Amino acid sequence: MVEKAATRDAYGKVLVELGKENPNIVVLDADLSGSTRTGWFAKEFPERFFNAGIAEQNMIGLAAGLAVSGKIAFASSFAMFATGRCWEQIRNTVGYPRLNVKIVASHAGVTVGEDGATHQAVEDIALMRSCYNLRVIVPADAEETKMVIRQVAASEGPFYVRLSRSATPAFYAPGKCDFRLGKGSIIREGQDAAIVACGIMVYEADKACDLLAREGISARLINMASVWPIDKDLLAETAKKFGKIVTCEEHSVIGGLGSAVAESVAAECPCQIKILGVSKPCQSGSPDELMKYHGLTAEDIARAVKQIVA
């Protein structure tokens, strides 16, 4: 049995640690502090936590005002509301002025599950990646989340970090994650094709590599947690070496990791790319069922790799 943990739980824990280390850290939420786990920070540091109520656009403005006054402002909600409802606030009042606001959203993607389409953000990476000065990080598991949040707090300027609701398999052993901003990480090497994944899809892609190995196919697996800025050098080298890339994300096939990979590869070293992601309308269901419905399981990834190497 694989150990499981939710990335939002890791966020909540590391926020409390950061709060103890740095009095300049402030946290905002929009009535979802129980779900996003910012409530843990609120309990420890009530004077540095601001609930904006169900008013996400104002929350972003409050975060900007605190940031411009010298604070490191973490603002959290569900990914749908934090990015979709507030896109223009983020674009104009956080991104362009390059403020020290860290938007960390939980409940991204289809694994939100039963709440259904209104709560399943599958456009957030595209939205945030298009905002000037925003950097977009999608950690693979709880261990990587801890590392990412620490780096995000220590790096000046705006970030979007995408977290999940569900407990997902622990991918990295404690202390074994090598996340660096703007860099991809080669998880396993191969000969026949390359898989580039982010978030919970890294685990699925790793399982896909095991399935493929049984059929004599080996694939390089890259964890591209730093979706933006993306690791152009590693992608160019990968495209040149393999000529075939499959990308996987729990996000729309439009504008997310696959698009970022395709844009980068097209400019540096064009090759065949298969983008796996959400291309059907979202709906309610259990996370596992929905991953099957959208074609995001290890079996789906293995099938795509076989097609591309055939």
Added chain:
Amino acid sequence: MRSMANDVKELADIARKIRRLIIEMLAEAGSGHPGGSLSAADIIAALYFSKMRHNPRDPQWLERDRFILSKGHAAPALYAALMLSGYLDENTKLTLRKTGSPLQGHPDMRKVSGVEISTGSLGQGISVAVGMALAAKMDKLNSRIYCLTGDGECQEGQVWEAAMAAAHYKLDNLTVITDRNHLQIDGDTEQVMAIEPLADKWRAFGFEALEIDGHDISQILAALDRADTIKGKPVYILANTVKGKGVSFMENKVNYHGVAPTREEAVKALAELA
């Protein structure tokens, strides 16, 4: 910097200079927003040259009062005040809205020293002002945060989200002023989307609301002083103004919301503001 000009007459003269700069900038730019810049000139003069504690030689002075132009389209009025108080070289005035200029069509904090936050998209500056007021409270600073909104801007839902938060957090270091010039691009506010009774709305949201003539310097200063004495809640000043104030042919003309004066009109306007 305290009281560069306390005298009402002197402030009126500074407001006149601000209006002249607005006209000069906009005529050269060939586009922009004269009406709402001219209507805000007296309020901005009173803030920058009497009420606010600030230091153009130390724009990041921690204890300064802060001015947020939530109605960012009145950028020329802000730029004029920043020029006259020494943040901004007056020689930049002919570059407004031109490629490469620090004087963007709407204020950019990364391009002009003294601009506290970039604004232009309505409803957002006031949220930032509330965030600044929260930070000032946290840091136990005596800074006061002044936020100038448009009246049409009060149609934005985010304004009321911010108002709710300001009262909730008892931000008595925040003064929100509305430049109530009655006109927005499509016409009279009450025809486009009625906002009255405006002062009552702010009161209902938890503000102490004052109402003044926004062109009467004595009334502006008195209201700003009164705001300092109100504890436990934020203050709202409804400043009744005239769109295009100071240039006879622009006054109360909706067309001058977003159309710059021609060169001939500018000559006429500057003669009136001599």
